[in-house]
Amino acid sequence: MAPINANDINDAKNFVPAKQVLPEVETDNGNGKASSKGYSYETLQETANFLLSRISEIPSIGVICGSGMGSLAEIIKEAVRIPYEDIPNFPVSTVEGHHGQLVFGNIGDVAVVAMQGRFHYYEGYPLWKCCLPVRVMKLIGVKTLIATNAAGGLNPTYKIGDVMIVRDHINMMGFAGNNPLHGPNDERFGPRFPPMSKAYNYEFRKIAKEVAQELNMENIIREGVYTCLGGPNFETVAELNMLKMVGVDAVGMSTVHEVITARHCDMNVFALSLITNECVTSYADDAGEANHEEVLDVGRMRQDILRKYVSVLIDRFSKIETNP
Numbered sequence: 001m002a003p004i005n006a007n008d009i010n011d012a013k014n015f016v017p018a019k020q021v022l023p024e025v026e027t028d029n030g031n032g033k034a035s036s037k038g039y040s041y042e043t044l045q046e047t048a049n050f051l052l053s054r055i056s057e058i059p060s061i062g063v064i065c066g067s068g069m070g071s072l073a074e075i076i077k078e079a080v081r082i083p084y085e086d087i088p089n090f091p092v093s094t095v096e097g098h099h100g101q102l103v104f105g106n107i108g109d110v111a112v113v114a115m116q117g118r119f120h121y122y123e124g125y126p127l128w129k130c131c132l133p134v135r136v137m138k139l140i141g142v143k144t145l146i147a148t149n150a151a152g153g154l155n156p157t158y159k160i161g162d163v164m165i166v167r168d169h170i171n172m173m174g175f176a177g178n179n180p181l182h183g184p185n186d187e188r189f190g191p192r193f194p195p196m197s198k199a200y201n202y203e204f205r206k207i208a209k210e211v212a213q214e215l216n217m218e219n220i221i222r223e224g225v226y227t228c229l230g231g232p233n234f235e236t237v238a239e240l241n242m243l244k245m246v247g248v249d250a251v252g253m254s255t256v257h258e259v260i261t262a263r264h265c266d267m268n269v270f271a272l273s274l275i276t277n278e279c280v281t282s283y284a285d286d287a288g289e290a291n292h293e294e295v296l297d298v299g300r301m302r303q304d305i306l307r308k309y310v311s312v313l314i315d316r317f318s319k320i321e322t323n324p
């Protein structure tokens with residue numbers, strides 16, 4: 001082993017983390033369980049009131065931009081951009097490919113808000129905090145959530161660059177008791193025991209398939225089951241093979257908890273996964289490895305088609321009366 005010299009020690013002392021503002025980590029609440037109290041309804045109302053004071057039109061649709069998909073928010077006209085740092089009680093984004101601002105404005109005739117940057121559990125935020133923006137959206141009047149994400153394709157028929165309409169999810173983290181709704185329930189948001197069997201709106205999925213045909217996207221559109229793992233590491237071969245066996249088509253580290261939070265407060269939900277990499281399910285020596293750069297590259301590669309697709313979907317979704 002090379003001896004440590006004084007320069008190495010000085011380098012280590014001068015090391016500056018890439019992001020200066022790191023999230024607070026979920027703390028122990030004294031009884032050995034992580035605190036999951038969350039913010040009160042009134043606190044989130046303050047956040048909502050702050051945002052309402054900065055905008056002139058109430059958005060009806062909220063969009064969460066996935067990794068490398070932040071450019072979706074660039075189609076918003078008359079945009080009002082509010083950095084997360086400026087929003088009371090809001091977390092900050094720490095992941096490359098997640099800008100960290102809310103963008104209010106219009107797509108076509110529809111008033112929208114987009115999150116350019118979402119919050120992930122692996123950043124150190126408890127799930128309720130990852131989902132705080134969804135409740136804030138609800139409080140400012142958003143009726144429909146469109147969540148987008150980058151995901152590994154586990155279904156062997158999926159190719160990189162495919163777009164998967166999420167039909168359903170498997171809440172792996174929830175199996176272990178980690179749920180954004182864990183802790184006291186405030187009925188003003190929703191019921192203690194919300195159903196999830198119709199989490200992804202049927203009408204929206206039907207429209208999304210029709211629009212894909214109109215835009216000649218049939219060859220890249222899929223519909224399947226998404227799961228979220230805690231991350232930040234990508235999965236082992238054994239883990240991926242297990243997930244495949246239970247019917248997972250695409251794997252990511254987000255969305256599931258956002259959807260649960262949105263359905264809890266009775267928002268309509270639609271979700272899309274951009275397949276950014278093929279999940280590695282064999283031990284072959286030449287099998288590749290997942291990496292975040294590839295994820296971001298595929299997002300960039302598909303940005304034009306996704307912008308077009310999402311803008312047409314927003315137009316169509318805004319025109320129908322739907323029961324969640």
Ligand SMILES: O=P(O)(O)O[C@H]1O[C@H](CO)[C@@H](O)[C@H]1O
Nearest residue numbers: 066067149150253254292295
């Ligand atoms: O789910 P989004 O935020 O799109 O990003 C996905 O891509 C990142 C890994 O490359 C992880 O954050 C994973 O969740």
Ligand SMILES: Nc1nc2[nH]cnc2c(=O)[nH]1
Nearest residue numbers: 150151152251252253290
């Ligand atoms: N967990 C997980 N998240 C991803 N996000 C993009 N690709 C992947 C993947 O392969 N696994």
